Amino acid sequence: MADDKGRAYFEAVTLKEHGRLCPDHVPEVYHFDRVMSLIGMRYLEPPHIILRKGLIAGVEYPLLAEHISEYMARTLFFTSLLHRTTTEHKRAVAEFCGNVELCRLTEQVVFSDPYKVSPHNRWTSPYLDRDVEAVREDNTLKLEVAELKSMFCERAQALIHGDLHTGSVMVTSDSTQVIDPEFAFYGPMGFDIGAFVGNLILAFFAQDGHADQENDRKAYKDWILRTIDETWNLFHKKFNALWDKHKDGFGEAYLPAIYNNPQLQLLVKQKFMKDLFHDTLGFGAAKMIRRIVGVAHVEDFESITDAGKRADCERRALDFAKMLMKERRKFQGIAEVVSAIHELHS
Amino acid sequence: MADDKGRAYFEAVTLKEHGRLCPDHVPEVYHFDRVMSLIGMRYLEPPHIILRKGLIAGVEYPLLAEHISEYMARTLFFTSLLHRTTTEHKRAVAEFCGNVELCRLTEQVVFSDPYKVSPHNRWTSPYLDRDVEAVREDNTLKLEVAELKSMFCERAQALIHGDLHTGSVMVTSDSTQVIDPEFAFYGPMGFDIGAFVGNLILAFFAQDGHADQENDRKAYKDWILRTIDETWNLFHKKFNALWDKHKDGFGEAYLPAIYNNPQLQLLVKQKFMKDLFHDTLGFGAAKMIRRIVGVAHVEDFESITDAGKRADCERRALDFAKMLMKERRKFQGIAEVVSAIHELHS
Numbered sequence: 001m002a003d004d005k006g007r008a009y010f011e012a013v014t015l016k017e018h019g020r021l022c023p024d025h026v027p028e029v030y031h032f033d034r035v036m037s038l039i040g041m042r043y044l045e046p047p048h049i050i051l052r053k054g055l056i057a058g059v060e061y062p063l064l065a066e067h068i069s070e071y072m073a074r075t076l077f078f079t080s081l082l083h084r085t086t087t088e089h090k091r092a093v094a095e096f097c098g099n100v101e102l103c104r105l106t107e108q109v110v111f112s113d114p115y116k117v118s119p120h121n122r123w124t125s126p127y128l129d130r131d132v133e134a135v136r137e138d139n140t141l142k143l144e145v146a147e148l149k150s151m152f153c154e155r156a157q158a159l160i161h162g163d164l165h166t167g168s169v170m171v172t173s174d175s176t177q178v179i180d181p182e183f184a185f186y187g188p189m190g191f192d193i194g195a196f197v198g199n200l201i202l203a204f205f206a207q208d209g210h211a212d213q214e215n216d217r218k219a220y221k222d223w224i225l226r227t228i229d230e231t232w233n234l235f236h237k238k239f240n241a242l243w244d245k246h247k248d249g250f251g252e253a254y255l256p257a258i259y260n261n262p263q264l265q266l267l268v269k270q271k272f273m274k275d276l277f278h279d280t281l282g283f284g285a286a287k288m289i290r291r292i293v294g295v296a297h298v299e300d301f302e303s304i305t306d307a308g309k310r311a312d313c314e315r316r317a318l319d320f321a322k323m324l325m326k327e328r329r330k331f332q333g334i335a336e337v338v339s340a341i342h343e344l345h346s
Numbered sequence: 347m348a349d350d351k352g353r354a355y356f357e358a359v360t361l362k363e364h365g366r367l368c369p370d371h372v373p374e375v376y377h378f379d380r381v382m383s384l385i386g387m388r389y390l391e392p393p394h395i396i397l398r399k400g401l402i403a404g405v406e407y408p409l410l411a412e413h414i415s416e417y418m419a420r421t422l423f424f425t426s427l428l429h430r431t432t433t434e435h436k437r438a439v440a441e442f443c444g445n446v447e448l449c450r451l452t453e454q455v456v457f458s459d460p461y462k463v464s465p466h467n468r469w470t471s472p473y474l475d476r477d478v479e480a481v482r483e484d485n486t487l488k489l490e491v492a493e494l495k496s497m498f499c500e501r502a503q504a505l506i507h508g509d510l511h512t513g514s515v516m517v518t519s520d521s522t523q524v525i526d527p528e529f530a531f532y533g534p535m536g537f538d539i540g541a542f543v544g545n546l547i548l549a550f551f552a553q554d555g556h557a558d559q560e561n562d563r564k565a566y567k568d569w570i571l572r573t574i575d576e577t578w579n580l581f582h583k584k585f586n587a588l589w590d591k592h593k594d595g596f597g598e599a600y601l602p603a604i605y606n607n608p609q610l611q612l613l614v615k616q617k618f619m620k621d622l623f624h625d626t627l628g629f630g631a632a633k634m635i636r637r638i639v640g641v642a643h644v645e646d647f648e649s650i651t652d653a654g655k656r657a658d659c660e661r662r663a664l665d666f667a668k669m670l671m672k673e674r675r676k677f678q679g680i681a682e683v684v685s686a687i688h689e690l691h692s
Contacts, residue, residue, distance in 0.1 A: 081499055086450050089499070090443040097440035104432050107598065116603040139610045146614060150599060153427055153435070155500050252453065253496060257462040264485045268492060 007182040008037035010099040014184035015041065017159060018075045025071040025176050044170045044177050051169040051176075055203040056210060056300055058220045065230035067176030068169065068196060073238035076189045079159035081253040083246055089186075093156040096185040103153075103185055106162065110290045111149035115142050120295035127311030131318055132293045144325050148282050156186035164195040165287065166203060167298075190279025193235060198284030198321070200228050202291060202300050204341060205317035209304030225338050232280070232334040236273060243269060278328050281337065285325035292318045320344050353528040354383035356445040360530035361387065363505060364421045371417040371522050390516045390523055397515040397522075401549040402556060402646055404566045411576035413522030414515065414542060419584035422535045425505035427599040429592055435532075439502040442531040449499075449531055452508065456636045457495035461488050466641035473657030477664055478639045490671050494628050502532035510541040511633065512549060513644075536625025539581060544630030544667070546574050548637060548646050550687060551663035555650030571684050578623070578680040586615060624674050627683065631671035638664045666690050 012032040019026035031040035054061065081089055113120055115136060123132050135141065161168065162183030170177045204224045207217040247265070248256050259268055291298045292314045301317075304310035320341060331337055358378035365372035377386035400407065427435055459466055461482060469478050481487065507514065508529030516523045550570045553563040593611070594602050605614055637644045638660045647663075650656035666687060677683055 081496070086453060086499060087446050090446040090449070094440040094443035097436040097443075100433050100436040103436070107432060112601055112604060116601065139607075139613060142604060142610060143613055143617060146600060146605070147617070150427070153432060153598065154502050156502060157500050252499065254492060255458055255462065258458065258488060259492070261485075264488060267485060267489050271489060271493070 005034075005098055006037055007099070007102055008032075008039060009034060010096065010102070010184055011180070011182035012039050013095075014159065014161070014181040015039070017079070018071075018161070018178070018181065021078045022071050022074040025067050025178055027177050027179060044179070047172050048170040048175065048177065049172075050167055051171045052166040052199070052203070052299055054171055055166055055200075055224070056206070056303055058207075058210065058215060058217060060220070060223050061171050061173060061176070061227075063174055064171065064176055065227050065234055068178075069231055069234035069238055071176070071178050072164075072193055072196070072235050073242060076158045076160070076192065077239055077242040077246075079186075080157055080189070080251075082243060082251045083249060084252065085250050086252045089156070089252070092159065093186040096159065099183070099185045102162070102183045103187075106183060107149060107153065109295055110286055111145055111152065114290045114294045115145060118295075121293060122295065122297070123293050124301075124307055124311040124314055127308060128293070128314060128318075131315055135289065135293055135318075135322070138322065140326055141322055144282065145286060148279075148286055148325075151188045151279065152191060152283075155188045157188050158186065159184060160187045160189065160192045161195075162187065162191070164192045165199040165298075166196070167199075169196075188279055188283070190276055190281075191283045193232070193276070193280040194283030194285075195287050197228055197231060197280060198287040199291075199298070200224055200231070201284065201320065201341065202288055202298055202317055204228075205313050205320070206298075206300035206304065209301065209306070209309050209313045225341065228341075229334050229338050232277070240269060240273070277331070277333070281324050281328035281331060285321040285328070288317055288321035289325070292321075316344060351380075351444055352383055353445070353448055354378075354385060355380060356442065356448070356530055357526070357528035358385050359441075360505065360507070360527040361385070363425070364417075364507070364524070364527065367424045368417045368420040371413050371524055373523050373525060390525070393518050394516045394521065394523065395518075396513055397517045398512040398545070398549070398645055400517055401512055401546075401570070402552070402649055404553075404556065404561060404563060406566070406569050407517050407519060407522070407573075409520055410517065410522055411573050411580055414524075415577055415580035415584055417522070417524055418510075418539055418542070418581050419588060422504045422506070422538065423585055423588040423592075425532075426503055426535070427597055428589060429595060429597045431596050432598045435502070435598070438505065439532040442505065445529070445531045448508070448529045449533075452529060453495060453499065455641055456632055457491055457498065460636045460640045461491060464641075467639060468641065468643070469639050470647075470653055470657040470660055473654060474639070474660060474664075477661055481635065481639055481664075481668070484668065486672055487668055490628065491632060494625075494632055494671075497534045497625065498537060498629075501534045503534050504532065505530060506533045506535065506538045507541075508533065508537070510538045511545040511644075512542070513545075515542075534625055534629070536622055536627075537629045539578070539622070539626040540629030540631075541633050543574055543577060543626060544633040545637075545644070546570055546577070547630065547666065547687065548634055548644055548663055550574075551659050551666070551691070552644075552646035552650065555647065555652070555655050555659045571687065574687075575680050575684050578626070582619060586619070589615060623677070623679075627670050627674035627677060631667040631674070634663055634667035635671070638667075662691060 012029055015029045027042035029041045077083055161181045162185055168180045204221055207221050211217040254268055301310055301314055358375055361375045373388035375387045423429055507527045508531055514526045550567055553567050557563040600614055647656055647660055
């Protein structure tokens with residue numbers, strides 16, 4: 001049975017597959033030993049650090065949006081039915097159904113625990129006690145998270161990384177490397193893009209907690225917002241370019257004989273990208289919420305030692321995420337999301 | 347590899363699984379021989395006939411809606427995440443990914459061929475030449491069918507029959523038996539419900555071709571419309587009753603600790619059933635269109651010997667189906683669909 005293969009197997013297979021599709025941003029796997037669950041892969045030498053640590057330190061990465069959008073566009077496009085035949089797709093989907101234990105973990109910590117009383121949950125108490133209760137009592141929010149969870153469980157759209165937060169990316173000023181895809185499976189594309197964007201938004205809301213007399217972090221916050229904007233816009237551009245380039249290929253979703261007229265191509269792409277954008281915002285919001293009221297928190301906030309200050313930052317992020325999940329379909333583009341962050345924040 | 351198992355394997359497995367869930371409406375399998383691809387199953391004795399033949403002959407089946415709604419509610423509910431854990435679900439999804447050849451066939455004949463020039467397509471020529479061309483030129487329609495196709499290919503919602511038209515059902519006045527699930531896989535629930543409802547609508551539009559001086563088929567057309575109405579409404583009722591009964595079970599989609607408050611339960615169900623209704627109308631429309639302009643036609647129309655008369659019936663059905671696919675989200679309930687059939691017809 002596929003489900004006895006374990007997480008190292010799926011991590012290795014995904015590193016190889018994503019590495020083949022985007023070698024510039026995935027470390028090479030030299031050897032995988034299944035019995036030992038051992039992956040021999042490229043050593044990401046200093047000064048590579050975990051992106052999240054760079055974001056806490058206030059370091060700008062001018063190529064980050066360019067690189068991560070390249071990674072997302074290539075891995076998601078080429079493993080979807082925009083490029084593959086149904087035969088290839090179903091074979092791969094079946095194999096990754098074996099990674100069920102880690103899918104269940106994501107279901108629990110992202111889509112379930114934050115919305116119920118759970119011994120795993122924690123938060124900055126007592127400051128956020130009322131906010132956490134409000135999440136559990138928000139029927140509209142719970143309705144939305146149910147829809148997102150269904151999509152996560154049922155929709156085999158592409159081979160997603162499955163845990164693409166800022167702790168799964170190593171960076172230098174000119175290198176961006178995506179690691180740790182042990183949660184990979186065939187799921188909705190928006191879950192990856194949302195994870196990355198959602199974690200950038202968390203990093204943004206944490207900045208006030210890291211500001212001091214020396215550095216008010218204003219310029220850095222602007223850089224984060226620009227990076228959010230660029231990540232989506234560059235992803236959009238690159239994904240569409242791949243689609244254009246391969247529109248006469250074997251992808252099962254939009255057969256050339258039906259969809260290759262310029263006007264219809266445009267309509268189809270607009271609809272696809274609009275839906276994907278809204279999925280991205282929904283999943284991004286879910287990933288933000290779970291990091292504030294669920295079991296696993298992020299160092300962005302955890303490293304703010306003053307609990308009252310930390311709670312203020314977290315509450316702003318939580319309020320924004322709740323709004324984003326509920327109102328996501330009203331946003332026409334990433335610029336509107338960035339404006340909304342600005343407004344809520346000032 | 348699962349995909350070497352062949353159609354008889356998936357047919358047998360599905361007959362057994364659906365039979366376990368709904369023994370009253372699925373013939374019992376006594377023996378399956380994999381090497382011989384041989385299924386030994388209950389003989390559906392006379393006067394059982396194929397439902398489609400009964401519909402052409404103008405026979406009323408007073409229990410049809412009751413029975414088929416029971417079959418659909420039970421098979422779809424119990425094989426979905428409303429009742430199952432993710433672990434059970436993913437294991438089953440993986441196995442049925444092996445039935446890829448028949449999924450591809452459906453993709454081609456339902457979602458692709460009717461929307462392009464294909465040597466397989468045929469229609470009542472020359473009467474419908476312009477109508478067939480109009481389908482190929484209808485960008486809005488093609489945008490909608492792309493969305494439905496994506497759902498068909500990507501969304502593993504439940505173990506669906508996969509070909510639930512009126513030729514896959516055998517009936518007497520008090521028995522309804524669903525046969526031939528060789529196209530079964532984990533797909534969207536609306537594909538099954540839509541197949542059945544869409545084929546009833548086809549049967550309705552064919553009646554004028556079967557009317558003669560002896561029988562104007564007016565009463566029979568009313569019976570078909572009532573059956574369409576009752577099929578959805580009874581399905582809705584039964585599906586919701588199963589959900590109520592099992593809401594404290596192990597289903598992964600709506601955990602009791604999050605969703606078991608009466609107001610939220612209601613909201614969640616309303617949203618789920620509304621989406622399912624619209625999926626049903628979309629897939630139903632797709633199944634209608636393919637039977638008029640695609641490779642495989644239905645005896646309901648084929649048995650109308652006068653080509654001009656047949657084309658008139660088919661054109662009305664086609665126009666209705668196109669409207670239904672494009673406008674499906676505007677329909678609030680099945681009564682509105684029945685009214686729309688009435689209006690277009692009179």
